[in-house]
Amino acid sequence: MNPDDPRVRRTRDRLRAALLSLAAEHELDSVTMASVARRAEVNRATAYQHYADLEALVSDAMEGAVSHVARCAELCPLDAPRDRAPEPLEALFAHVAEHAVLYRRMFSERGSARFTHRLRDRITEVLAERFSEGARPPGFDDVPTDLHAAHLGGALVGVIAHAARGGRAPADTALAAWRLLRG
The missing domain is CATH 1.10.357 (Tetracycline Repressor; domain 2)
Incomplete structure (x- = not known):
């Protein structure tokens, strides 16, 4: 995956923003990759392509x-x-x-x-x-x-x-x- 690809940057930006949004609402240990992916409106498999965990x-x-x-x-x-x-x-x-x-x-x-x-x-x-x-x-x-x-x-x-x-x-x-x- 090319980190300079605009699509990769946009997806990672969405995942980071979703995580920060969820972290402001819930304890961090209750946040999951699935909830982050839902909030970012991406597939959970896509989230794991960008971040191991x-x-x-x-x-x-x-x-x-x-x-x-x-x-x-x-x-x-x-x-x-x-x-x-x-x-x-x-x-x-x-x-x-x-x-x-x-x-x-x-x-x-x-x-x-x-x-x-x-x-x-x-x-x-x-x-x-x-x-x-x-x-x-x-x-x-x-x-x-x-x-x-x-x-x-x-x-x-x-x-x-x-x-x-x-x-x-x-x-x-x-x-x-x-x-x-x-x-």
Whole structure:
């Protein structure tokens, strides 16, 4: 199957959109490939031609969210003042608030462990790359850069999971997260 074929892209787009729609309505463990195929208006066999299983579809569908979070982490100025959250961090938590139901389901006990690991790993990777290029907050020279990046990546994922539960304005969460992450 040629992933550049417009028909393949359209079918995968429909399957991803159907999954995200169903995930916003139901617990993820109650969603099946058959229900996704019905919602996408494709044959179940067609769905399996594109994705080996539901977990592969979930992973692909959530890649957009993972990419968005990683992009925000990449754009965040790590030397910004403590009293004002950087704009990319505010954008990140606004995005999480906008898609809170989906994030809650993905982070839930019955959600996708692959999503959580992928998100943490991507953030860690982005931060480690930035740190190796010299864009590292001051005061951590005695900590290996890979461990520092892993610490911040895990912490940010934890705050994102907590923020998905709601209760605080995205700007307030961004500022609190910034103060924690900045050290």
